[in-house]
Amino acid sequence: ACAYCEACLALGRSRACSLLLRTAADPAVRGTAGESTAAVAGRWGLSAAQGDAAWAALGFLAEPPEGGSAAGGRTGWMRPRWGAARRSGTSIAPSRFLLWAVTGAGKTEMIFPLLDSVLAVGGRVLVATPRRDVVLELAPRLAKAFSGVRIVTLYGGSTERWESGALTLATTHQLMRFYHAFDLVVIDELDAFPYHNDPMLAYAAQHACKPDGKFVYLSATPPRPLQREVSRGTLPHAKVPVRYHGHPLPVPRRIAMRSVETCLRQPKLLGPLAAELRRSIDRGAQIFLFVSRIRHIGPLVEILRRRFKDISVEGTSSEDSGRGEKVIAFRKKEIRLLVTTTILERGVTVPRSDVYILDADSSLFDDASLVQMAGRAGRSSEDPAGRVIFASSQWTLSQKLAVNQIKAMNRIAGKHGYLKG
Template sequence: MSTAAVRGRWGLSAAQGDAACAALCFLAEPPRGGSAAGGRAWRRPLARGAGPANGPGGIAPSRFLLWAVTGAGKTEMIFPLLGAILEKQGRVLVATPRRDVVLELAPRLAKAFPETRIVTLYGGSSERWQAGELTLATTHQLMRFYQAFDLVIIDELDAFPYHNDPMLAFAARHACKADGKFVYLSATPPRPLQREAARGTLAHARVPVRFHGHPLPVPRRITLKSIEQCLRQPMLLRRLNDALRQSLERDAQVFLFVSRIRHIDPLVAILRRIFTGYCVEGTSSEDPLRAAKVTRFRQRDIRLLVTTTILERGVTVPRSDVYIADADSGLFDEASLVQMAGRAGRSSEDPAGRVVFASPQWTLSQKRAVRQITGMNRIARKNGYLKDS
């Protein structure tokens, strides 16, 4: 099927269509030898007692990386892949880190594939003993299967719980048939996979642009003392406060990410005194009202939300600006910084949202995050995907 036909059938953008077609070509390739099961950094955790390959003759599942920026529409891009396998009476597994994502994806897949038996699996699911052509599951459910699927799609492989968990990586490998195929989805793939892609040893496609066709917002830097110091001397927050005020006055919703839960309440108290005309709240993994606050933030009742990386993924709020305090913290790696930055500029009405890294130091992780974002913009412009190109 041509790129134009794929785009027309599934309603994809040019960038999405090109990536989907590259993945379809990968699915059409014959099974490869055991060396295709993974690069060295990804085989090592799987090798304990497993041998070099899944099946006879050294056959092991081949891998493909779909590297799509935040907000690129990864879900829509996998529809052609699911269709290609299902049309051949094959079985597909889509694994994603969170239960809420499973529940959100299930009706979308049911609408796209109305004649397909879809099973959803997560902790407490009523369908856990049922079989289907298309299985949608949380990553822990991978351990239920052995060589059951022709295609295994791992969404957000860089996120908890899949990332750095050899047991789940082992389970994922053995859920796939020996001659099956793996597709990894990520906006921030782990560096070993990035290196494999750069060397050409991992089949991959990049989607360097969001659906609206505008460049990704590039983070800028504000030199700021650590939040720990700023809480003791609130005057030190002045540069950050000035920038926050600009965002609020331009009518943006503001994410303010911090590295420590203990910083949230005292920082919220300071910001409430400064921004008296705006609703300021804080939330974290320990907050029982987190879901309600996120809803209020989406509804613009809350204008400035101080939070941790608990909201770095899966939250889309139109017209958002992002500020990351203590951006030099060791808790914020390149992937976290890119994901947090990815909350800004997601809507077509406000595609150039602001992203600010506020810290006393300019770290390698921050430099790599900026390099990754500017690199995607460069690729998008080169390929003619940007509306301003």
């Protein structure tokens, strides 16, 4: 019997009894440190908070590699410990840095100085994100920022999969193509599906980086193991606690409400929710209405259409083939209220929007997903104080943690003078 890797089939059959060739890695190059926060922010058009974080990350890139577990072996990457270094002997492991930035903080702009610092000294850089649509959105922005750099874009069906470039932009599944190839690996949205809790993708990411290279993680809601490392002071990091417009994050407010399942049988129980929705409608907001179950979308849309005949109400989910068209219509205000699942918790920005999360006490919503959904509100400088409502019958730990995280970021932003006024 000759086993083969089922996870690698898209790249061709890799068999245990066949020859596998891979190159030895050249020593990793080190990026250059930023002259000052002001210089970094000024060159790249960053806010004060963005500039401080980018300057700290540049200092990390300029540091020599640290000792740790070798790239091979069963390290923390093979378990959900998110690459926690285990010091052993004199072996080298890629060093790690976390950019913990609130939703809407402009993470993409913050990595431009980091990419430039490594590319400028002849290094190779990888930017990986879990979703294909994000890759396609980032490609023209990176091409504009680095016009003289050869950029390769990789995703399922990409025509550039055998090409080489100084800067590679890829979905996380494409990282299996590389072995010790990059001086810097940037993982965007490491807490998102499918990267989150997939040991194979974490393993592929580690091996794509040179043993003495550098990792930079980007996240608004880092996994708890990483948060614990930050608290213990064992993970270098920088927090960006404020959005580019300098206003505090909207803090969620709770309204008591029976479960959606119960309300669908007794629509009159939706009264408190309807009153809140009317306030959002009257102020001209677009409304995200998140639910925990796809089966709730259709019946809830019908009830809300009868209740709010003056606006357009639609629903969408991962099973909706017309999801893209509905999101576009929602952005254009042709749809005012969109009932959806966590499929839209990321990547959708609507300038004037309010967020309602029904069954916020559901076990399907952890604190990270609640923070991400809440992050759809208040992203615009014209409407920075969007409303966020947690509708639930119980006040759960996940809801408390989400609110506490948002309040903590606002406190940090105020302490460092990042907030306007």
